[in-house]
Every structure is written in C-alpha cells, then in structure tokens.
Amino acid sequence: MSVQFKSITELRAMLDNKLISAPELTQESFQLAKKYKELNCFVTMNEELGTKNANTVDLNNKNASTLAGIPLAQKDLFCTEGLRTTCSSKILANFIPPYTATAVKKLEDAGSITIGKTNMDEFAMGSSNETSYFGNVHNPWKKGYVPGGSSGGSAAAVSAGIVPAATGTDTGGSIRQPAAHCGITGLKPTYGRISRWGMIAFASSLDQAGPLARTAEDCAILLNAMSGHDSKDTTSLSSNVPDFLENINQPLDGLKIGIIKEFDLSDLDSEVQARFEDSKKIYEKLGAHFVEVSLPNISASVPTYYSIAPAECSSNLSRFDGVRFGYRAEDIDDLNDLYIKSRSEGFGDEVKRRILIGTYALSTGYYDAYYKKAQQVRRLIKNDFDNIFQSVDILMTPTSPNTAFKFDSKGMQNPVELYLEDLFTISSNLAGLPAISIPHGQVNSLPVGLQLIGNFLREDQLLNASHIFQQNSDFHLAQPSLEGF
Amino acid sequence: MIWETVIGLETHVQLSTKTKLFSRASTAFGASPNTNVNLIDCGLPGVLPSVNKEAFYKAIRFGLAIDAKINQTSIFDRKNYFYADLPKGYQITQMDLPIVLGGSIEILLDDSAKTINITRAHLEEDAGKSIHDEYEGFSAIDLNRAGTPLLEIVSEPEISSAKEAVAYMKAMHQLVTYLDVSDGNMAQGSLRCDANVSIRKKGDTELGTRTEIKNINSFKFIEKAINFEIKRQIKILENGEKVTQETRLYDSSKDETRPMRSKEFANDYRYFPEPDLLPVIISDQEIQKIRDEFPELPKEKEARYQGELGLSEYDSQIISSSKSMADFFDAAAKKTKNYSLLSNWLIGEISAYLNKEQIDIHASTLTADKVAMLINRIDDQTISGKIGKSIFEEMCVSGSTPDEIIESKGLKQISDDGAIEEIIMTVINENPSQVEAYLSGKDKLFGFFVGQVMKLTEGKANPKAVNSILKDKLK
Numbered sequence: 001m002s003v004q005f006k007s008i009t010e011l012r013a014m015l016d017n018k019l020i021s022a023p024e025l026t027q028e029s030f031q032l033a034k035k036y037k038e039l040n041c042f043v044t045m046n047e048e049l050g051t052k053n054a055n056t057v058d059l060n061n062k063n064a065s066t067l068a069g070i071p072l073a074q075k076d077l078f079c080t081e082g083l084r085t086t087c088s089s090k091i092l093a094n095f096i097p098p099y100t101a102t103a104v105k106k107l108e109d110a111g112s113i114t115i116g117k118t119n120m121d122e123f124a125m126g127s128s129n130e131t132s133y134f135g136n137v138h139n140p141w142k143k144g145y146v147p148g149g150s151s152g153g154s155a156a157a158v159s160a161g162i163v164p165a166a167t168g169t170d171t172g173g174s175i176r177q178p179a180a181h182c183g184i185t186g187l188k189p190t191y192g193r194i195s196r197w198g199m200i201a202f203a204s205s206l207d208q209a210g211p212l213a214r215t216a217e218d219c220a221i222l223l224n225a226m227s228g229h230d231s232k233d234t235t236s237l238s239s240n241v242p243d244f245l246e247n248i249n250q251p252l253d254g255l256k257i258g259i260i261k262e263f264d265l266s267d268l269d270s271e272v273q274a275r276f277e278d279s280k281k282i283y284e285k286l287g288a289h290f291v292e293v294s295l296p297n298i299s300a301s302v303p304t305y306y307s308i309a310p311a312e313c314s315s316n317l318s319r320f321d322g323v324r325f326g327y328r329a330e331d332i333d334d335l336n337d338l339y340i341k342s343r344s345e346g347f348g349d350e351v352k353r354r355i356l357i358g359t360y361a362l363s364t365g366y367y368d369a370y371y372k373k374a375q376q377v378r379r380l381i382k383n384d385f386d387n388i389f390q391s392v393d394i395l396m397t398p399t400s401p402n403t404a405f406k407f408d409s410k411g412m413q414n415p416v417e418l419y420l421e422d423l424f425t426i427s428s429n430l431a432g433l434p435a436i437s438i439p440h441g442q443v444n445s446l447p448v449g450l451q452l453i454g455n456f457l458r459e460d461q462l463l464n465a466s467h468i469f470q471q472n473s474d475f476h477l478a479q480p481s482l483e484g485f
Numbered sequence: 486m487i488w489e490t491v492i493g494l495e496t497h498v499q500l501s502t503k504t505k506l507f508s509r510a511s512t513a514f515g516a517s518p519n520t521n522v523n524l525i526d527c528g529l530p531g532v533l534p535s536v537n538k539e540a541f542y543k544a545i546r547f548g549l550a551i552d553a554k555i556n557q558t559s560i561f562d563r564k565n566y567f568y569a570d571l572p573k574g575y576q577i578t579q580m581d582l583p584i585v586l587g588g589s590i591e592i593l594l595d596d597s598a599k600t601i602n603i604t605r606a607h608l609e610e611d612a613g614k615s616i617h618d619e620y621e622g623f624s625a626i627d628l629n630r631a632g633t634p635l636l637e638i639v640s641e642p643e644i645s646s647a648k649e650a651v652a653y654m655k656a657m658h659q660l661v662t663y664l665d666v667s668d669g670n671m672a673q674g675s676l677r678c679d680a681n682v683s684i685r686k687k688g689d690t691e692l693g694t695r696t697e698i699k700n701i702n703s704f705k706f707i708e709k710a711i712n713f714e715i716k717r718q719i720k721i722l723e724n725g726e727k728v729t730q731e732t733r734l735y736d737s738s739k740d741e742t743r744p745m746r747s748k749e750f751a752n753d754y755r756y757f758p759e760p761d762l763l764p765v766i767i768s769d770q771e772i773q774k775i776r777d778e779f780p781e782l783p784k785e786k787e788a789r790y791q792g793e794l795g796l797s798e799y800d801s802q803i804i805s806s807s808k809s810m811a812d813f814f815d816a817a818a819k820k821t822k823n824y825s826l827l828s829n830w831l832i833g834e835i836s837a838y839l840n841k842e843q844i845d846i847h848a849s850t851l852t853a854d855k856v857a858m859l860i861n862r863i864d865d866q867t868i869s870g871k872i873g874k875s876i877f878e879e880m881c882v883s884g885s886t887p888d889e890i891i892e893s894k895g896l897k898q899i900s901d902d903g904a905i906e907e908i909i910m911t912v913i914n915e916n917p918s919q920v921e922a923y924l925s926g927k928d929k930l931f932g933f934f935v936g937q938v939m940k941l942t943e944g945k946a947n948p949k950a951v952n953s954i955l956k957d958k959l960k
Contacts, residue, residue, distance in 0.1 A: 079531045092530065099524055101531060200530040204760035234535050234763055312760055315565050318574020319528045323626070335624070339567055362565070362755035371757055 003028045005161035005479050008070055008218040015059060015069050022069030026054035026113050029071035032162040033116060036485050040137045041157040043076045044084045045116040054113045066221050068111030073157045073166040076117035077124060078104045078209070079198040083114075087200050088132035089122045091320045091327040091346030101198025102230045103167060103209045110225045118153030118166060122348045123317065124174055124202045126150050127421040128410065131350040136407055139182060140480040141446055145404045148178030154212050155182040159480055165213035165222055169199060171206045172305055173399075173425025176437035179212050180399035180449020183439045183478055185466065186212040187219045188425075190457050191432035192237035194223075195230030201316040203309035204235075206429040215476055216438060216466035220244035223459060239457055247460055248467045253287035255465065257452075258392035261294045263424065268401055271443040276398055279440045279450050279469075283396075286468055293392060295384040300377050301427040306419060307361050307374035308430075313351075314358030320346065353415065382431040389455040394465060397424045399437040399449030428453050436462045439475045447478070487687040488719050491695075492650050492680055492711065493642035496657055497635050498667045499611070499675040500543045505632035506610045507534030507577060512634075514673050518627035526632045528572030533761050536561075540634040541765060543666045544584045544608055545775050547636060550664055550782065551603055553588025557767045561608075561759040570613035570626050578637075580756050582764075583607030590640075590660065592652040601653055602641040611635050630674075636666070642681065642692065647711035651704050654678060662808040663782055677702040680711055684718045684728070693718075694728040698735050698742055710735035714742050786811055794824040803832050810836075813846050813853055820857030823864040830860060834877055850884040859887040867891065868898050872944055900947040905938070906954050908946065912937045913958060923959060934959070 003011060003025060014020045020028075030050070033042055050071075057069050074080065077087045079097035086092045100108070108114060121131040129137045129152025137152040139145040140160040147156040151168030155178035158166050168175040170188035179186025187210045194209040201207060211222035224245060229238040265273050280290060322328035322342030329341030347355070361370035388395070401423060410418050428435040433456060437449040454462040470476045505512055508525035525532045548555050562580040585606035591598050613631035617624050638657070644650050658676055662669040669676050683695035698714060701707050713735070718728050733742040781789070783805045790801035805811050810831065817827055835856070839846055859880070863873045868891060876890045883890075891897055899905060912934055913920055923930040938951050 077531075079529075085530070087530070095530070097529070097531070099529075196531075197533055198531040201761075232535065233533050235533075235761065311757060315563050315575050315755070315757070318565060318567065319530065319572065321567060321569075321574060323569050324527055324572060325529065335569055359755065362757055364753050364755075367755075367757070 004032055005214070006164060007214045008066065008164045008221050009215070011070055011164055012066055022057050022059055022113070023051070023054045025069060026050055026071050026115065029113075029115050029163055032160070033157070036140075036160050036162060036482065038138065038485050039140060039156050039160055040135050041118055041153040041160070041162065042073070042116040043086055043088060043119050043134050043153070046080075046083055046114050049083065050113050050115045053108070057111050057113065059111075065110040065225065067107065067225055070112045070165075071115045071163050072107060072112045073116055073118045073154055073163045074104050074114055075120055075151050075154050075166065075168050077120060077169060077200040078167060079200065080104060080114065080117065083117065085117065085200070086134070087123045088120045088134050089347065089351070090133045091342070093133065093327065095326055097198075099198060102195035102232065103199065103226045105198075106225050106228075107167070107222070112225075115163060118151070118157055120153055121150035121174075122351050123200070123313070124150040124169055124171055124207075125313070125350050125354055127173065127177055127418055128405070129153065129178070130407065131348055133348060138485070139404045139446075140482055140485070141183060142404065143484040144407055145446070146181065146407060148181035148400070148404060150174040150178070151186075151212060152178050155179055155184060155186065158182070158184050158212050158214060160482060160485075161479065165211055165218050167209060167222075167226075168212050169202075169207055169209050170425075170429065171202050171208075171309060172429050173422045175210045175212060176399050176425050176435060176449065176451060177421060179437045180439070180451075181404040181447065183442075183447030183475075183480065184212055184214055185216050185219055185436065185438050185470075185476060186210065187216075187223065187436045187459065187462070188428065188434060189223060189227070189459050190237070190434045191429075192235055193241075193434070193457070193459065194226045195228070195233040195236045197230055197232040201312075203312040204316060205312060206305075206309055208429070216436070216463050216470055217245070217248060219436070220248055220463045220467075223463075237457070242460055244460055244463055248464050250464050250468075251287060252283065252465060252468050255283070255286075255288035255394070256392045257283060257288050257290050258293035258388055258395045259290055260298060260395060260397060261292050262296070262298050263397055265398065268398065269403075269443060272398060272402065272448055275441045275443065275448045276450070280396075282469060282473060283465075286472060288465075290396075291392060293388045293395070295381070295388060295427075297377060297380040297384050298427050301381060301430060302419060302423060304374045304377045304381065304430060305422070305426045306357070307370045308378065310354040310358030311361045311371050312358065314355045314362065317347075317351070317355055322346070350415070378430045381427055385427075385431045385433060393455075394458075394461055395453040397451045397453070399424060399451040403443050403446035403448060424451055432456065434459045434462055436466050438466045438469060439478065440469075440473070441475050442478070486723065488684050488722070489687040489689070490645055490715050491642045491683050491685065491692055492644035492646075494640045494644060494650060494653060495679040495681070496638040496640075496654070497677050497679075498547075498638060498657070498661050500540050500634040500636055500666060501668050501675075502537055502539045502543065502634055504537055504539075506537050506540050506608065506634035508632055510632065514670075516629055518625070518629060521629040522631065526572065526628055528574075534577060534759075536762060536765055537634065540608055541584060541767060542771070542775055543634075543664075544606065544636050545767065545772060546664050546779070547606060547638075547661065547666050548585035548588060549772075549776060549779070550660060551585075551588030551590055553603060553606070554586040555767065555772060556582050556584055556586060557769075557772070558582065558764050559584045559608075559767075560764045561762045562756050563759050565755040568612065568615075569624060570615045570628070570631065572613065572628060572631055576610060576612065577759055577762070578609035579607035590653065590656050592649065592656045594649065594652055599649065601643050604639040604641055606636050606638040609635050609637060642683075647708045647715065650680060650711055651708050654704060654707055659783060659806065659808070664780060671702050671704075674702055678707065680707065680714075682711055682714045682718065684715065684722060693722075694730050696728065696730065696742075697732045699732055699745065701735055706735055706737055709737070709740055710742055713740060717742065783811075790824075790828075794818065796824060796828050800825070800828040800832060804828055809845055809847055813856075816853030817857040817860070820854060821860045821864065823860055826864060827857070827860045830856065834874060838877075838881055850881055855880060855886050862887050862891065866898055866900055866947055868896055869944065869948055872896050872898070896945060898947050899942055899945050900950055902950060902954060905946055905950050906958070908938055908941050909934075909951070909954055909958055912941065920959070931955070931959075
C-alpha cells in the first residue's frame, strides 16, 4: 500500500492497524526521496540512523505518541547531532553539529524518524530557495518553478508526499510562503512558542520554528510535540501549552475575521483575488463574518523588516569566521585575510548583501535613522495588531501576492522585487504573532495559499479555523502530478 | 607652566562566580586550554546564552556598597568586532542600561581621604586568550576565559595623579574582595584597569586630549605607566605639539607606553540590544536579600575590633585593611579570648612570615585553630612568648599543632614554684662570687641569674615566677 501523500493521521492508523511497520514506513519514505531525487528537496539523508531508529521505535507502548514511527524531514538549519547541518551554505558544507536542536529533539523523543535534512535558501535568506549552495528545489507542481522559500525543501518534500510533515523556520514568511506555493499547510507559531536552541540564527528576534504538513490537524500534532519553554532559550515562552488537537473541531459560528484595509488586493492577479473571495464565502457559510479593519502602520512592514532582519543577521553571522568550524580559505596571510577570504568564498551573494545592509544599518551615524527607527515602527505595528485583536478573532490575507514563479525570473536583477514576496507575511513576524497558510485552490495549475493571522498565543484559534475549513473543502487534498520527476 | 593631570579609570573586575556569565562552564583558573568551554562558549551555530543571576547579585552587592543606583531592569547589548579569541564575533555587554549607576569610592592618601565618583558599572563577558608565540607559524586560541563574567567599573575623571590611581585601585581591591565579588587576584587578571590620562593647564576647565592605556594589571605598573604617560604628554605640550587621542599599551620590560597598532582595535562596534536575551528584571525582594546578606565592610570591622574586642586603633586598621587577614583574625578570635595578643601575633610574626614566603595566609600551613591554640598556650602560661616563637617556626614547617609540638619536644613551661626554687638554689650555690658581687650592689647581675635558670630549664621556666623567687632568694 502506497504511503505517498498520506497524512500523519492516516499513517498513524496504518501503523496502529499493522498495515505497515515502522521500519517499512521509513524505508518507503527513503525510497520516495530517491525516486524524486531530482526535486532536490534534501541536502543530506539520514539513512543509517533513521533506519536504526525506525527499527527500535516501540509502537506497542501504551504511551506511544501519535508521532511514533512517523517519518519527518528537518530543515537543514536545525542542528542535528552527528548529522551534517549546512544551512545550504558553502561555509557550513561540512559542519557536523555535536548537539541536536530542541525542536528536533522533542519530535524525535516523541518517536518520529528523521529521514533527512531539507534544502533551503542559504541561511534562510530568500523566498525562492534559489540562494541555496546545493542548487534549486523544484516545485512538485511544476518543474522549473520555485517551491518558495526559505523552507523550500521541506515544503516540496511534504507536497510531493515523501514525508507527511517537515519542520521549517519562519523569519518573514519562510514557512507560510513555500507552504502556499507547494499547496500544503504551514504554521508559524507565536514568537517564543518553540525553542530556538539549535536553530541556526538568521534574525533572532523574528526567527520561529514551525511545522509544514498536509493538514492543519497534522500541524497541531507537530506543534503539540515541538512547543514549550526551554531553559536553554530564555526567550522561549513559559506560558502553558494547550493541547492543540483538543479544540480543533469547534464550530466557527460568530467567528470575527478581519480584512486588512491597507492591503490593496486589487493590484493582484484577478484569479488570486477570486480565490480569496471564494474562501471568504466558505467561511461565511461556516458562520464567520467579516469586518474591514485598519492597521495604519502595516504598510511600513517591509522596510522595517529589511532594517531589523539584516542588522541582526550581520551580527549573528559573524561567528562564521573560519576560525573554529566551517569553511576556511587556504593560502591566507594573516587573521584579517583569513576572515576576508573565508567569508567571501563561503557566503553566497544574498547573504553577503544582507550582511552589508545590516552592517550599514547598525553603523555609527546610521543606527538612529535605520535600526532604532525600525524598532520604533515595529512597536507601532505591534500596537496596531493589539488594538485590532480587541475587536476581531483572526485576520485573513492571501499568503503571497502571486503563485510560484519560474527559476531565475525574480530577484536576480532586482532583489527588492523578491523582498515584496513577503508583503503579507512579514508583519506577523514583526509583531511576534502566530499565522498559518492553508491551500485554497489553484491559479494556472499552481497552488494558492490563504493566510490567517491570530492573536498572541492563539494558535488554537488558527488551527481550529483552518481545520474546519479543510473539513468543508478539498483544496488540501489536491496532489501534484509530479510530472517529469 | 603648571600642568594638571586628569585620570579616569575603567576597572575590569572578574566576578568570582562558579560558572560563566552565559553558560554553565566552569570559570576555574589554570585549567588546561579549552577544557572549561562548552557549546555556548565556543559560539557554535544555533546556541543561545542564558544569564547567570549570581553575576547580577555580585554586581548589585558592589553597587549597594558604593551607594549607587541599581537598574532593576537592565538589558544586554552586542558589541560587534572580529577577533580570533572572540568566538561569536561580538561581545555581550551593557550599554544603555547598566546594572549599576553612580555611587562613589573613598580612597586613602598619605594623610587625607578623597572621594572618587563612579559613573557606572556594567556586566559583560570576557574574551578568550590568543597565544602568539608558542607555535611556529600559528596563533593558538584558548577559550577557557571566554564568557567569564566581568564587572566594568567606570570612574569619573577625578583622579589627579598616579598615586591617587594606585590608591583608587587599592580601595577597589579591598572592596571587591571584602564583598566576595571577586578574588581580586591581579596576577591572574581578576582585577585590571584601563587608564584614561590627559593633561591640561592648571585652572583650565576643559579637558585635554586623552590617551587610553589598556590592560594594566599591577599596582606597580599602574603607577609607572601613568607617570610615564604624564611625562610624555607634558613634553609634547611643552613642545607646543598636540597629544593624539589613541589607545596605548604599557610595556613593563621597557617601562614605556606605546600606541597599539590600529588593527588591534576596531572603531565602530555597531552596538545594538542583544535579541537573544530578555531584559533582566531584579525584584525588590532580591535586592533586600542581598542587603540582608551583606558582608561586614572594613570600616565596620575596624569599629567592632576597637569597640567590642578592645584592640588599638592601629591594630584594628591594619587587620581590617585586608580581607584575608581579617577573615583569619575573626576565625581565630572565636577560639581565644586574648584578642590583643592574637592581633600582635598577626601583625608581627605571622605577617613577617607571610611576607618572607610571599604567600596568602589561607595558602599557608597556618590555620585559625592552630594560631588560636598557640595564643592560648602563651596566655595560660603553658609556654613563654619566646618558646611560642620557636613553636610557631616549627608549625610553619611541619604543620603540626602547638600542643603536638609542646608535647613532643617537652616545651611545657615550668610554673611550679617548688621546682623553680630548687633550680634557683642550684644556681646560687654554684655561683658564690656572682652572688657576693650582686649583694654588694652590682644589680645588673640579676639578669645573669635569670639566664642561668633559663639555661638549666631550656627556657621553660615561667619568667615571672623566676623573677619573684630569685629576688626573694637574693635578699
């Protein structure tokens, strides 16, 4: 029986009913990864340890978790002990961490099997997965098209049905945008919900780990396992973690959904607009009603983000200096030369561009005008959200202004064009709020995503609204033909 | 022209916490290279810092002692620069909201005291160590020190001479050791300073251009480095030239300061708030607890020694001036009642011995118990003070207790009048001519008889008893 395109819930039932064993399931997953090698979803496979773990996982234990024996893929910026972790960068191409990220450890402790590390934009900087040192990832829906980024490999692996779910990280939309472009569900939780320990930092105040899966229900299963305070990450929240599966079936009667006035959708492709209107109708049928709301400062999100994120990145990436680990240039004259050559040769263009922008934004004489100002605007944006959530339960936007695009078509000449990909997703990172992208149809045979943004710590509402939507529609069941792979 | 010197000091105090400021690796000094290092200290990808609250408590204790304002919300910032022994490429420090603001320290000059105001004190992590001369063609990095908590204490530019700077550092040393904030070990770098030195015409209100002498780690070098720098700057000014604002290093082998190569320090540190750490909030209760557990400070000890223990002003001052001496005295004073004899011994024999051996009292074979026992044996006349000195020497060498030495060497004092009288009669009978001379008025011969008695008893006869019985017998 094929396991391709099966959800966690379905695979759980197959395992529990002994239709398949955990080792068989894992081997199926490895086989699928091999079959679709050309997608280039994976940077490193975890065959040896993954097989071993699948052989030893105990499914008969009464307390065995929902995830026991379920194969998963991890974005290649989560450190995994003994398993190469590259951030899709030349500078870490041979880096084998001595420890495992908390988020991954929790998933593995729940019995899931890591089958490999997924391709991504280098250091999570990009929206198309084209900045990876290990090459482009194809969108399973159309060869030669991007899967989105930065968690492009994870999104493509789930979309192609190789694994039922994968981890991603989202700094400005890096879970939601690729989920939208690949036709799957992706959740960015509240900032601090999941520990960042072992997640290689891009922009510390914005980075957040989260799940990509075929359904909102599966996202809830992963979120249950990944969440919680971690003494090793003092910015992780100590708030109580609810059971995210428990209230997933609540009726949506009376749900108040806000539509953000400042996002002018009339500029978008008419088909993208049409999908959005269709989904509104579905929600209305389910008992929700819509109100237009204003977030006066939200239009400043992109410039605010592109001051703060590069500033933090310029500092976070200083440790890649060729001294203790990672790529070190040869033929060096002195320490300065070691830095210059190792970093010039080790980092790709987009990473260098952001380090330069960030260094500039933090420099004496510019700090007040860029970084400090951006932090002030960020506070205003957050206040806007706080105000709005007094009167609505969730906000709804498209996830991305467009569908997946062709390789080399965007951002290569004009990076700013690619930065605008993040228009709808970035503000929830700035405000630290949870947001989810669910598939809601196609435009020109490519998936389109719908974004729901929730109040602080209200992933439960997002998962509930998404699950009910998926119970009453079949967009999430659509499968790519994988033609040509 | 009369010139005036203006000095401000930035003191780096290594806090005596068991673990590092942002990791649980040990801070122990002297471990083999790169053994007190964990994932966080070597700045591996994906690691995050967690604050060691103990470092905050020590910083706050210092702040309360100098009567400063404590910022109950304090934040960390990143100071960005590249160096091989700085693993993350940035140092975590405090810029806008340091833990300690203001306060002052009193320094003692020859015959007066002066108050130096403190601008601020903030917490930061130390860097590792680069070793450039041990491996041909390579530099080596030791990260044991990386992440060790430092309190950087910045003074106002109110110090006017090298001598005052030394007095300030001595006061600082006394304070931080008394507070148990630091071990104050300057040779190991636990207390070191940067000196900002400038010269102006006497009477000028504007400050002259300053230079910063980095990383001075002994009282002697502070004095020499600053004095060299003062002379150098005055010479420049008297030649009508201008002092260049720069960072300099003191080279003790040549007794001079020279500019650091510009590569050795960066100019733009691109400070910004550390996003990996939340603001650290200190509660009123935490501060109250630190107040409640405040250790006794030198001034209070001095007053107690004079008031409760009846020591002289001089003795009280000397003993309380050093924390290790005062701790030893306090421990010994629990086991003996003769405080003034104890203080005499500490200031006299014991200090002389420690000076000669160049060791701290706590590193010697002496313990408070043993010294108190020695004082008690002298006090209860088991032994004489003179025998006490020879026992002390033996104690230092063998580490035995005074009682063991008295026992094994039979040094117990003879205080039995009958026994002493018997010996005295022997001496009188054996020296008839001296007795005759004494009785005819040669009073000085009294000492001769005492000496003979002591000789026969190997110094063990109780001198008081010898005196009184001898006087009686020689009438």
